[in-house]
Amino acid sequence: MLLRGKHVVEDADGNLHETRRPVSAVCRCGKSALQPWCDGTHKVLPERDRP
Numbered sequence: 001m002l003l004r005g006k007h008v009v010e011d012a013d014g015n016l017h018e019t020r021r022p023v024s025a026v027c028r029c030g031k032s033a034l035q036p037w038c039d040g041t042h043k044v045l046p047e048r049d050r051p
């Protein structure tokens with residue numbers, strides 16, 4: 001999921017993360033090592049596990 005502009009994203013532990021780029025990608029598959037941000041891991045997941 002892409003966010004444009006300034007946003008605050010809450011992760012699963014309740015921590016808040018501010019966007020720092022004009023466009024930020026939020027992980028929707030739950031597998032990124034950089035939660036809550038997408039690191040591209042979703043691209044190598046089996047199709048049934050993709051968001």
Ligand code: FES
Pocket residue numbers: 001026027028029030031032037038039040041042043051
């Ligand atoms: S959506 Fe989870 S790594 Fe990209």
